[in-house]
Amino acid sequence: MIKKVKYILFIFFLLAQLKTAYAGSTGSEELKSSKGASATECFEGFSRAMFKFNHALDKAIFKPVAKGYRALPQPIRHGTGNAVDNLRSLLTITNNVLQGDFSGAGVTAARFGINTTVGILGIFDPATKLGFEDRGKEDFGQTLGVWGVESGCYFVLPILGPTTTRDAIGLVGNTILDPVYQITHNSEIDNGVIGNANYSEHNYYYYRGTGAVDFRAKNIEAFESLEENSIDLYASLKSLYLQNRIKKIADSTSTTETQDDSDWEEIDTN
Numbered sequence: 001m002i003k004k005v006k007y008i009l010f011i012f013f014l015l016a017q018l019k020t021a022y023a024g025s026t027g028s029e030e031l032k033s034s035k036g037a038s039a040t041e042c043f044e045g046f047s048r049a050m051f052k053f054n055h056a057l058d059k060a061i062f063k064p065v066a067k068g069y070r071a072l073p074q075p076i077r078h079g080t081g082n083a084v085d086n087l088r089s090l091l092t093i094t095n096n097v098l099q100g101d102f103s104g105a106g107v108t109a110a111r112f113g114i115n116t117t118v119g120i121l122g123i124f125d126p127a128t129k130l131g132f133e134d135r136g137k138e139d140f141g142q143t144l145g146v147w148g149v150e151s152g153c154y155f156v157l158p159i160l161g162p163t164t165t166r167d168a169i170g171l172v173g174n175t176i177l178d179p180v181y182q183i184t185h186n187s188e189i190d191n192g193v194i195g196n197a198n199y200s201e202h203n204y205y206y207y208r209g210t211g212a213v214d215f216r217a218k219n220i221e222a223f224e225s226l227e228e229n230s231i232d233l234y235a236s237l238k239s240l241y242l243q244n245r246i247k248k249i250a251d252s253t254s255t256t257e258t259q260d261d262s263d264w265e266e267i268d269t270n
Contacts, residue, residue, distance in 0.1 A: 041238075042153030050156040051234050057159070063223075066216035077214065079123040084211035086115050086122025088137060090179040095138035099146045099252055104135050138252060140177060141170025145249035154238065162241045180207060 041047075069077065089112045096105035111127040111134065118126045128134065144166050145151070152165025160171070175181055184204040230236040 040153055042155045047154075047156035047162075048234055050158050051162075051237070053158055054156070054161055055233075058223075062216055063220065066213055066220060069213045069217045070220070077217070080210060081214045081218075082115070082119070082125055083122040084207060084214060085137075086112060086119070087180050087207055088211065091174060091177060092136075092138045094177045094179070095140060095143045098140075098143045099138065101138075101252070104138075107132055107135055136248075136251065139170055140173030141167040141245070142249050142252050143173075144170055145245070146252050151242075151245070154242065162238060164242075164245070167245065180204060 089108050093105050093108050093112070096102070096108060111132045112122075114127040114130060114132065115122045115125055118124075141164075149166050151167070154162070154164050156162050157168075160168075163171070181204050185201050226236055226240075227233055
């Protein structure tokens with residue numbers, strides 16, 4: 001039984017990494033694209049090999065799991081996605097502060113407080129109806145970008161997927177800065193007293209994995225469309241990833257409204 005639980009947790013963890021890989025950000029809810037992104041390609045041969053490996057994992061494991069999740073009633077899926085987003089907002093607050101966006105941190109903190117209490121642990125989103133609009137998610141890779149750190153090389157890692165030097169460092173920062181990770185991985189106090197006996201590291205992987213499954217389920221058709229219409233899927237996903245990161249960092253440094261690009265735009269893969 002314990003082995004089965006560990007196996008399930010491992011699958012959930014892989015899904016969480018896939019979400020980061022394809023979304024271009026730990027906070028992206030939908031696949032988006034815009035024109036004008038470019039980056040230095042490092043280790044292209046290795047990256048293409050890792051891309052094929054990750055793509056095979058998606059077909060064999062991630063996509064079937066996402067389709068199974070889709071069989072659940074829509075209210076359950078919607079509430080689950082809301083609850084995961086609510087927990088994820090804690091990391092956004094931290095990065096808002098590090099970026100000097102105290103207004104964004106205040107709004108996100110208010111949303112978390114309202115949705116956690118009135119919204120029953122984030123299952124519902126009364127904060128939006130009360131005027132506290134979701135300002136989007138922030139991660140440490142974006143924070144480094146706001147601080148002026150260059151993206152560096154683009155490459156693809158096994159399981160972790162596409163990344164840049166900056167975003168790879170950001171993944172480590174996200175783990176360190178994530179309050180959910182800290183709570184679930186530090187349940188024992190030095191003097192032997194259990195500080196959070198109801199939590200364990202398993203809870204963190206359930207949280208990350210559930211969010212990844214929810215993301216993959218929302219984007220089944222988007223992935224299929226990209227596969228069908230791309231001459232070079234590797235190049236298309238590279239473009240998508242880099243463009244999305246550029247946009248998110250630009251949004252993080254600006255207080256102005258940006259155009260809604262929730263619909264797919266044509267990706268130039270040449």
